[in-house]
Amino acid sequence: MTQKHIEARIMGQAYVLAVPEGGPERLMAAVQRVDAAMCQIRNAGKIKARERIAVLAALNLAWEATEPPAPLDEGDAASLRRTLARLDQALGSAPAAEKASSF
Numbered sequence: 001m002t003q004k005h006i007e008a009r010i011m012g013q014a015y016v017l018a019v020p021e022g023g024p025e026r027l028m029a030a031v032q033r034v035d036a037a038m039c040q041i042r043n044a045g046k047i048k049a050r051e052r053i054a055v056l057a058a059l060n061l062a063w064e065a066t067e068p069p070a071p072l073d074e075g076d077a078a079s080l081r082r083t084l085a086r087l088d089q090a091l092g093s094a095p096a097a098e099k100a101s102s103f
Contacts, residue, residue, distance in 0.1 A: 003018050003019070004018070004019040004024070005017060005018055006019055006024060006027070006028070007021060008027075008028065008031040009031075009035070009044060010031060010034055010035045010038060011035060011038045011039055011050065013050075017031070021045060032101070033061065034061070036058045037057035037060055037061055038054060041053045041057055041060075048082050052086050
């Protein structure tokens with residue numbers, strides 16, 4: 001099987017990237033996020049070295065990815081409990097209220 005490749009531009013420089021099977025859209029979305037993060041740092045005007053910009057962008061993106069999710073408000077929790085109850089009913093399992101008490 002031949003690996004697909006695409007050309008992507010990050011901060012004006014072209015890169016040829018291997019595309020995971022079924023993943024060109026996700027890869028291009030990742031390229032766009034990295035490009036935006038790097039361009040934002042470059043445009044701030046304090047840092048010019050591409051390597052340093054890449055490291056700072058990677059740290060910023062990793063920080064964002066490790067942020068804890070926002071807690072559910074009562075409306076979201078109630079909606080989730082109703083959805084779980086419908087799923088449990090459809091699957092014929094125990095009531096969702098018992099399982100969802102931690103929400």
